[in-house]
Amino acid sequence: MKFVVALASIALAAxxxxxxxxSTPEAKETTTxxxxxxxxxxxxxxxxxGGYGIDFYQASAKEFEKQHPDLKITVEGGPxxxxxxxxxxxxxxxxxxxxxxxGMKHWDLAEEDQLVDLGPALDGKAAEGEGTWRDTxxxxxxxxxxLKGVQYTLPYYVxxxxxxxxxxxxxxxxxxxxxxxxxxxxxxxxxKKKGMAPITFQGKYPYYMIDGMLLPWAQSxxxxxxxxAAQNLEEGAWNSPAMLQATERIVELKQKGFFQxxxxxxxxxxxxxxxxxxxxxxxxxxxxxxxxxxxxxxATAKMEYxxxxxxxxxxxxxxxxxxxxxxxxxPTEAKNKEAAIELFKYMTSxxxxxxxxxxxxxxxxxxxxxxGELPDVLxxxxxxxxxxxxxxxxQFRHWYPTLSTELENGLTSLLNGQISAKEFCDRAEAAAxxxxxDPNITKHKV
Amino acid sequence: MRNTKGRNAFIFAFLSPAVLIYAVFLVxxxxxxxxxxxxxxxxxxxxxxxxxxxxxxxxxxxxxxxKSLQNTGTLLVVAGIATIALGxxxxxxTDGDGAVRKFARAIYLFPQVISLxxxxxxxxxxxNPKYGLVTDMxxxxxxxVRDPGIVRDPRYAFSAIAVAFVWHALGFFVLLFSAxxxxxxxxxxxxxxxxxxxxxHRFRHVTWPLLWSVKRTAITYLLIHILTVFxxxxxxxxxxxxxxxETIVSYLYEQIAKNGQxxxxxxxxxxxxxxxxxxxxxxxxYFRKDPxxxxxx
Numbered sequence: 213m214k215f216v217v218a219l220a221s222i223a224l225a226a227x228x229x230x231x232x233x234x235s236t237p238e239a240k241e242t243t244t245x246x247x248x249x250x251x252x253x254x255x256x257x258x259x260x261x262g263g264y265g266i267d268f269y270q271a272s273a274k275e276f277e278k279q280h281p282d283l284k285i286t287v288e289g290g291p292x293x294x295x296x297x298x299x300x301x302x303x304x305x306x307x308x309x310x311x312x313x314x315g316m317k318h319w320d321l322a323e324e325d326q327l328v329d330l331g332p333a334l335d336g337k338a339a340e341g342e343g344t345w346r347d348t349x350x351x352x353x354x355x356x357x358x359l360k361g362v363q364y365t366l367p368y369y370v371x372x373x374x375x376x377x378x379x380x381x382x383x384x385x386x387x388x389x390x391x392x393x394x395x396x397x398x399x400x401x402x403x404k405k406k407g408m409a410p411i412t413f414q415g416k417y418p419y420y421m422i423d424g425m426l427l428p429w430a431q432s433x434x435x436x437x438x439x440x441a442a443q444n445l446e447e448g449a450w451n452s453p454a455m456l457q458a459t460e461r462i463v464e465l466k467q468k469g470f471f472q473x474x475x476x477x478x479x480x481x482x483x484x485x486x487x488x489x490x491x492x493x494x495x496x497x498x499x500x501x502x503x504x505x506x507x508x509x510x511a512t513a514k515m516e517y518x519x520x521x522x523x524x525x526x527x528x529x530x531x532x533x534x535x536x537x538x539x540x541x542x543p544t545e546a547k548n549k550e551a552a553i554e555l556f557k558y559m560t561s562x563x564x565x566x567x568x569x570x571x572x573x574x575x576x577x578x579x580x581x582x583x584g585e586l587p588d589v590l591x592x593x594x595x596x597x598x599x600x601x602x603x604x605x606x607q608f609r610h611w612y613p614t615l616s617t618e619l620e621n622g623l624t625s626l627l628n629g630q631i632s633a634k635e636f637c638d639r640a641e642a643a644a645x646x647x648x649x650d651p652n653i654t655k656h657k658v
Numbered sequence: 659m660r661n662t663k664g665r666n667a668f669i670f671a672f673l674s675p676a677v678l679i680y681a682v683f684l685v686x687x688x689x690x691x692x693x694x695x696x697x698x699x700x701x702x703x704x705x706x707x708x709x710x711x712x713x714x715x716x717x718x719x720x721x722x723x724x725k726s727l728q729n730t731g732t733l734l735v736v737a738g739i740a741t742i743a744l745g746x747x748x749x750x751x752t753d754g755d756g757a758v759r760k761f762a763r764a765i766y767l768f769p770q771v772i773s774l775x776x777x778x779x780x781x782x783x784x785x786n787p788k789y790g791l792v793t794d795m796x797x798x799x800x801x802x803v804r805d806p807g808i809v810r811d812p813r814y815a816f817s818a819i820a821v822a823f824v825w826h827a828l829g830f831f832v833l834l835f836s837a838x839x840x841x842x843x844x845x846x847x848x849x850x851x852x853x854x855x856x857x858x859h860r861f862r863h864v865t866w867p868l869l870w871s872v873k874r875t876a877i878t879y880l881l882i883h884i885l886t887v888f889x890x891x892x893x894x895x896x897x898x899x900x901x902x903x904e905t906i907v908s909y910l911y912e913q914i915a916k917n918g919q920x921x922x923x924x925x926x927x928x929x930x931x932x933x934x935x936x937x938x939x940x941x942x943x944y945f946r947k948d949p950x951x952x953x954x955x
Contacts, residue, residue: 301702317702317918324703415810416896474787476899477807482786613916621900628806628899652698 251551252282258297259289260313260538263503264369264572269311272559279558283551301326306543309552311368318539319610322364323654328542331363333553339561348560353577356537356605359656365539366556367577369568372499372517372593373423373534379516381490389518391530393429393461396521400470403493409472411465412492414480415627418620421462423534423606424496424520426623429458431532432523436604440658442640443608445648451637459626459633461523466627476627481505488513496520498536502589503573517592533600537577604658611656618643688931694924701920713925723926725901726909727933729816733905734884737820737827742876744824745831746869750861752832753839763836767829774826778893781822785809785894810899819903822890827883831876838872839865874945878938885934906930 257273259266266289273285290296294316300306301321312318321327334346334354346354349367357365377389385406390396400410414420431439434454441449449455465471472492475483480497481504487495488509495501502515522530542552558564565581568574573587575594582594597603609616622639625631631639647653695713699706717723748766752759769777784792787807796803808814842865850856850864888907891897897904897912907930913923 298701302704304704315915317700320700320702320918324700324705326703415806473805474807476805477785477787477810482788486788613918617912617916621898624810624898625812625900628810628812630812630900 250282251280251554253284253548253551255283255285255309255548255551255555256307257285257287257309257552257555258293258307259287259311260293261289261291262313262538263500264574268568268571269559272564273555276555276558280551280554285551285555301543301545304545306545308546308548309540309542309556311538311540314538317610317613318365318541319359319654319656321541321543322359322362326544327364328544328546328549329362329364330357330366330542330553333557334363334366339557340563345557345560348562348579349577350579352603353535353537356607357539365541366560367537368540368560369538369572369574370577370597371536371538372575372597373428373496373536374499374517374519374593374596375424375494375496375521376487376501376515376517377494378487378490378514380512380514381493387493390521391519393432393521393523397464397468397470400465400468404470408490409475409486409492410470411494411496412472412475412478412483412486413496414478414483415476415624416479416482418623419609419616420480420496421623422619423498423536425462426455426458427606428520428534429461429523430454431534431604432520432526432528432530433457434526435528436532436602438528439604442644443606443611443658445612445644445655447645447648448641450640450644451634455640456633456637457523459636462623463626463633466629471627476624481508488515499574499590499593515589517589517596519596529600529602531596531600532602532604533597535597535603535605537605607656607658612644612647612653615640615643615647691924691927691931694921695928697921697924699920700918701914702918706921709921713922714929716922717925717929722901722904722909723906723929726897726904726906729901729903730885730887730905730907732816733820733823733887734881737823737884738877738880740820740824741827741831741880742873744828745835745876748828748832749835749839753836763832765829766832769826770829772826774889775893777822777826778890781818781825781890782809782894785818806899809895812899812902815895815899815903819887819890819894822894823884823887826890827880830879834872834876835869838869841872842868870945870948874941877941877945881937881941882934885930885937906933 257269259269266287269289270287273287277283277285289311292313292315294312294314297306297310297312297316306326318327334349335344337343338345338348353367353370354363357363357367381387382389385402387399387402388395390399403410413424427439430442430452434452438449438452438454441452442455472483472486475486475492478486483492484495484497484501484505485508486492488505490510490513499517505515519530519533522528540556542549542556546552560578562578562580565576565578566584569576569581569586569590573590575582575590575597582590582598586594619640622631622636626633626636648655696708696710697706698709698712748762752762752766772780781792784790785808787793787804790808793803793808796808803811803814808818846864846868847860850860855864886907887905888911891903891905891908892911895903897908906926910923910926910930913919913926
């Protein structure tokens with residue numbers, strides 16, 4: 213029956229898109245800002261309902277409606293909103309403004325001319341203060357939404373990747389946060405002797421370990437260029453010495469018994485629960501960890517962020533931070549683009565962004581939004597990001613999903629001792645080579 | 659003549675809603691996936707490109723496709739045989755009208771009424787390396803099931819899926835075979851007893867052949883059920899570790915959800931359709947003739 217449903221859904225989507233096969237929209241639509249103009253009509257927003265919910269967007273829409281009484285905004289969403297949005301895009305009936313969530317292949321949307329170029333709007337006046345809307349964003353973060361120089365998506369909140377520990381537990385045991393890999397080894401030895409698991413991880417979803425260990429350690433050893441060369445599919449970049457040595461560190465931790473028993477089969481929440489309950493001392497995760505775990509966290513538990521331990525003697529940047537965004541976009545076939553852009557401009561204004569930081573406990577892509585009093589859990593990530601000399605981001609996962617899947621599968625086999633570090637890197641390189649040689653896959657550059 | 663016409667209209671009126679629903683929601687999508695399998699389409703716009711048999715060419719050169727087909731076949735054999743063997747055994751053990759037996763039959767049916775996603779979640783919980791009851795029991799028996807944990811261990815993950823499937827499906831087959839056993843008349847049982855056929859001999863030479871029509875239904879049902887098993891794999895193992903439990907339908911889902919390859923996924927769907935069709939026809943052909951027809955006449 214499930215198979216029939218799967219077939220039916222493919223075919224239904226096919227039917228929706230079937231009437232115009234082979235056609236390619238000729239002109240890419242762009243917009244010009246009309247700040248101050250009268251906004252009218254209906255405006256539909258569809259947003260991913262993740263850890264931060266959609267209540268903030270709904271409240272912002274209400275405020276915006278007060279300023280534009282002729283505008284009627286609806287904000288809806290769901291935890292798998294991309295599943296209902298995909299056929300709507302295919303059918304030419306998308307919402308006006310959307311944050312479709314991590315499951316949406318937004319680069320496919322961009323390549324298929326389904327998204328508005330937001331560049332001209334960014335050059336318009338900002339919602340608050342002097343300067344352009346573009347000036348209000350951190351330019352490095354803004355660049356994550358570009359393809360061949362065109363701004364297809366815009367960031368909202370920013371996720372910082374790293375590791376977490378409980379400062380109370382560390383203080384009680386006289387442990388110090390490991391800044392380097394050798395310090396990590398020494399500390400893990402002490403933790404293990406105490407009868408606690410030094411590190412746990414979300415093994416069911418191996419990309420957590422890719423973002424928390426493999427890529428930061430490849431960055432430590434070979435610099436951000438080593439990571440970006442791999443993302444850019446440069447030949448030999450996935451089995452470069454930096455990648456290989458980073459992989460060998462994972463194998464070493466496994467062989468020394470520093471990973472929690474059974475972590476390979478734990479989901480993200482299962483592993484993170486082990487951490488907040490004090491069964492494991494450290495866990496790699498993004499800055500959403502607190503909001504994800506606060507409901508099941510023991511009242512006495514604390515969590516604090518730190519950068520993944522730097523590989524001793526590496527030529528990378530010890531201050532570099534891995535960041536991520538989840539993009540917002542305006543569909544080409546939206547019916548009220550002007551209002552959609554103005555609403556998002558309002559949502560990204562400094563005062564609204566500061567409110568989001570306070571209410572949701574996350575950093576934002578908007579300059580200055582982390583000034584002022586921050587929630588405790590954000591203080592260290594914010595300071596780390598401010599003090600970092602460079603940031604980088606995992607972009608290949610959305611660009612080349614087959615490569616990402618092969619890396620995840622290989623990592624599981626590596627952890628199970630079925631393949632060596634070299635075999636893992638060679639598999640990754642082979643998968644990258646396959647993508648590189650496939651003329652039907654659009655190639656991206658960091 | 660008028661009577662026949664009226665009768666036909668009557669039949670047509672009753673059949674048409676079902677036929678219409680079947681045509682719109684099953685036949686038409688099915689035909690469309692045949693069409694889609696010849697296109698390259700990302701599913702996010704109206705743009706698609708006709709590429710003929712390219713999706714099929716790629717599919718037949720795709721090692722993951724063959725691996726998933728092999729896994730599905732192994733599951734079919736292992737879980738299929740286990741389900742039928744246990745189904746027949748338990749139907750025998752619970753055959754009769756006693757309250758305990760009736761209660762036991764109801765208990766066996768219980769997992770069947772739970773949705774497969776819930777079944778998968780129950781088993782995921784039971785197999786958790788830290789607090790799973792089943793993990794704990796197996797660990798106490800001396801099996802190294804705590805690391806990396808059953809669902810991520812290449813030695814156990816496949817068995818975990820098979821066991822969860824059998825646990826879920828068994829009740830239905832117990833019921834099916836129980837009904838089959840009830841159909842065998844008391845006279846035959848009595849006659850075979852008089853002829854000195856008891857126990858295993860009677861099962862092999864009398865009961866098993868007489869379960870002919872039930873076996874046909876059971877195997878066809880199992881075939882379709884296992885070829886399209888998705889939720890168990892998706893929730894429990896995500897096809898892992900390293901494709902170890904990837905089935906043809908979980909791979910199909912990956913092509914849509916992760917890769918946005920709707921044409922390729924449709925080609926996979928067409929292959930699943932072809933395999934199910936051929937296997938079902940083979941089962942029907944094998945069981946076409948009632949082996950007991952002559953004996954009963």
